Amino acid sequence: MDIKAYMALSLTLFTIGIIGVLVRRNAIIVFMCIELMLNAVNLLLVAFSKMHAASDAVKASATYVSDAQIFVFFIMVVAAAEVSVGLAIIVMLYRNTHSVDINFLNRLKN
Amino acid sequence: MSNISALIWLIPILPLIGFLINGMGRKQLSKGISGIIGSAVILASFILSVLVFFQVKEAGAFNVNYFDFIRLSDFKLGFEFKIDQLSSIFLLIITGIGFLIHVYSTSYMHEEPSKDFAKYFAYLNLFIFSMLLLVLGGNFVIMFIGWEGVGLCSYLLIGFWFKKPEYTSAANKAFIMNRIGDLGFLLAVFWLIAKVGTTNFDVLFAPETLKLLTANDVTGITLLLFVGATGKSAQIPLYTWLPDAMAGPTPVSALIHAATMVTAGIYMIARSNALFSLAPITQTVITVVGLATALLAASIAIKQNDIKKVLAYSTVSQLGFMFLALGTGNYTAAVFHVLTHAFFKALMFLGSGSVIHAMGGEQDIRKMGGLHKHMKITSITFLIGCLAISGIPGFSGFFSKDEILAGAYGYSSMLYGIALFAALLTAFYMFRLYFITFRGSFRGTHEQAHHLHESPAAMTIPLIILAILSVVGGAIGVPEALGGKHELAQFLAPVIKSAAHHLDHTTEYMLMALSTALVLASIFAAWSLYKNYKASGEATGFGKVLQNKWYVDELYQTAIVQPLSALGTFFNNIIEKKGIDGFVNGVGKAVNYGSRQLRLLQSGQVGAYVLLMVIGMLLLFIIQLFV
Numbered sequence A: 001m002d003i004k005a006y007m008a009l010s011l012t013l014f015t016i017g018i019i020g021v022l023v024r025r026n027a028i029i030v031f032m033c034i035e036l037m038l039n040a041v042n043l044l045l046v047a048f049s050k051m052h053a054a055s056d057a058v059k060a061s062a063t064y065v066s067d068a069q070i071f072v073f074f075i076m077v078v079a080a081a082e083v084s085v086g087l088a089i090i091v092m093l094y095r096n097t098h099s100v101d102i103n104f105l106n107r108l109k110n
Numbered sequence B: 001m002s003n004i005s006a007l008i009w010l011i012p013i014l015p016l017i018g019f020l021i022n023g024m025g026r027k028q029l030s031k032g033i034s035g036i037i038g039s040a041v042i043l044a045s046f047i048l049s050v051l052v053f054f055q056v057k058e059a060g061a062f063n064v065n066y067f068d069f070i071r072l073s074d075f076k077l078g079f080e081f082k083i084d085q086l087s088s089i090f091l092l093i094i095t096g097i098g099f100l101i102h103v104y105s106t107s108y109m110h111e112e113p114s115k116d117f118a119k120y121f122a123y124l125n126l127f128i129f130s131m132l133l134l135v136l137g138g139n140f141v142i143m144f145i146g147w148e149g150v151g152l153c154s155y156l157l158i159g160f161w162f163k164k165p166e167y168t169s170a171a172n173k174a175f176i177m178n179r180i181g182d183l184g185f186l187l188a189v190f191w192l193i194a195k196v197g198t199t200n201f202d203v204l205f206a207p208e209t210l211k212l213l214t215a216n217d218v219t220g221i222t223l224l225l226f227v228g229a230t231g232k233s234a235q236i237p238l239y240t241w242l243p244d245a246m247a248g249p250t251p252v253s254a255l256i257h258a259a260t261m262v263t264a265g266i267y268m269i270a271r272s273n274a275l276f277s278l279a280p281i282t283q284t285v286i287t288v289v290g291l292a293t294a295l296l297a298a299s300i301a302i303k304q305n306d307i308k309k310v311l312a313y314s315t316v317s318q319l320g321f322m323f324l325a326l327g328t329g330n331y332t333a334a335v336f337h338v339l340t341h342a343f344f345k346a347l348m349f350l351g352s353g354s355v356i357h358a359m360g361g362e363q364d365i366r367k368m369g370g371l372h373k374h375m376k377i378t379s380i381t382f383l384i385g386c387l388a389i390s391g392i393p394g395f396s397g398f399f400s401k402d403e404i405l406a407g408a409y410g411y412s413s414m415l416y417g418i419a420l421f422a423a424l425l426t427a428f429y430m431f432r433l434y435f436i437t438f439r440g441s442f443r444g445t446h447e448q449a450h451h452l453h454e455s456p457a458a459m460t461i462p463l464i465i466l467a468i469l470s471v472v473g474g475a476i477g478v479p480e481a482l483g484g485k486h487e488l489a490q491f492l493a494p495v496i497k498s499a500a501h502h503l504d505h506t507t508e509y510m511l512m513a514l515s516t517a518l519v520l521a522s523i524f525a526a527w528s529l530y531k532n533y534k535a536s537g538e539a540t541g542f543g544k545v546l547q548n549k550w551y552v553d554e555l556y557q558t559a560i561v562q563p564l565s566a567l568g569t570f571f572n573n574i575i576e577k578k579g580i581d582g583f584v585n586g587v588g589k590a591v592n593y594g595s596r597q598l599r600l601l602q603s604g605q606v607g608a609y610v611l612l613m614v615i616g617m618l619l620l621f622i623i624q625l626f627v
Helices: A003-023 A027-054 A056-060 A067-097 B002-007 B010-024 B031-059 B085-108 B114-136 B140-158 B165-196 B207-211 B215-232 B241-247 B250-259 B262-271 B280-301 B307-327 B331-358 B376-390 B396-411 B413-438 B446-451 B457-477 B487-492 B505-530 B541-547 B549-599 B606-626
Strands: B062-071 B076-083
Touching: A003 A027, A003 B606, A027 A056, A027 A067, B002 B031, B010 B031, B010 B114, B031 B085, B031 B114, B062 B140, B076 B085, B076 B114, B076 B140, B085 B114, B085 B250, B085 B262, B085 B331, B085 B457, B085 B487, B114 B140, B114 B250, B114 B262, B140 B165, B140 B215, B140 B241, B140 B250, B140 B262, B165 B215, B165 B241, B215 B262, B215 B280, B241 B250, B241 B307, B250 B262, B250 B307, B250 B331, B262 B307, B262 B331, B280 B307, B280 B413, B280 B549, B307 B331, B307 B396, B307 B413, B331 B376, B331 B396, B331 B457, B331 B487, B376 B396, B376 B413, B376 B457, B396 B413, B396 B457, B396 B505, B413 B505, B457 B487, B541 B549
Parallel strands: none
Antiparallel strands: B062 B076
């Protein structure tokens, strides 16, 4: 499949993520949007890796390793850890304020 | 006796030790002990100086180098002393007269509290120490240390009674005026180091070294040195501090005027005579300034009514004579006059101190009169001083002054005429002072009249010794015309190359006869005018101008002090407060304002932060892609 389609999908997902972060006030949705951006980038990375590996010059090389695919696994692992921390913070936030609205988090003002 | 060169360092160190003991123990020491310590160290220095003098007389000059004072890659400056004919004579003057003044002070200052008494002696000792360092120094830098020390001590002593504001301002005046001169001295030293890389007298005055200097260098350096000398030795334009220096205790005035301080400029020029002889322009300047000072100060002295002011202007005038001698290349005569002047000026200052002591602090001669009956010793010794300074044949002043006048005559007869006129004024104002103070009838209050008494022995004995010296002191310089050998000139010959013109004996006789006759005439004039002085009203006309010292102080006040003060106010108000403070405060204010505006960005809204971050990222992309 043409790489452009992957890029378009990735860009769309990333933009949705950014807009979500910017306009939504619910911390959980913001958090999900962040994950969305992360995975949009992951998608692009995998797509490029695949395209790269399909070229003849690379196939001929004896030392070819699909680095990017492995990187994506790493990123997913780290994202999982991040999710657990982030969700824990959101839980603590809810316990303290009885709300997950990020606009209440303005104590650092001035 | 040949080992005396190893003990040279003791001469200045002893007064320094005296200074330290008296200065640190001023709260513990009793008056008797601090007086004895203060005088004894000077006496010891004097004895050593006498030994040094004889050593030099027999075996000639020698140098002592103690250690390297400054050591740079290609410049070395030793802490060295130069002991030759010139410095050994000055050593004798400083320690000898200094010792007499110390003895006198033990009695004169006796009413001070014992703490101040010890402090006074500490300062006196430091003064002597600085002066000895100045005279002993083997290069200009060591000399400069003493030069500055003398200035400091004069400040401390003039302002000794610092609780009176006018006394402290007199001390400030002396110090500041001296600083102006010192700058000239310092620049000259820098110039010398830059050009020839040394200030050591022996190296510097050797013909090979002097060849390295161009005529412009020599003129510039000597002029700057002379500026230094005008500060220390009270010449036009920097002389006004010396009469104000009368604020100090009277023995201090004697010390400043006779033994130390004001002779420093003369000594320095006499020491550098090899340099000055190469600079005819400077010599002309020195001659003119010296003559003008001699005349101006003498004219002022005629109308002063403060006993110490008369003597102070007399010193300024006599110093003018010495500079006249220096300017005409007659260095020996200048040194000779320093010597005789030290005797009779110390005598007269101490005599005036004795008078002031008897009058209970009164210094106005209009309120004195007829003191001869009450204080015979003071009166007679003072008369001897007056005769000596006027140049009556037989007294010491005659020989030295005559030598200066003869030197001036050899130069030009106009110089001689003006100098002779100044000498006549000298005789006139000195005898005016004598007649008003000691003759006639007493004009003070009853209480003062009751109090009049001769001073104690500690004060009269120095007077008697100085009076004897004032009479016989001229014997070392009797000119050949009078059958003498002028031993001083012979003694100084290795150090000083006098360029004075030699007159034939007939001319000298005529000059002597002329000056003696005119001096006697002016003494007679003073006698007929002031033998029965009655305090009259304020002076008018020209007399008022003289009484107000030609308004020189006022002129300086308007021409220099006030513009400088206005400039200072301007700098303070405009440049300092508006300019510099405005800039510094402006920076602070700008940062303060800017940060207050920037703080609004920190809204605490997470969404806003993210928005800014996204905008930033977009900007980075745009820059990356299109720029």
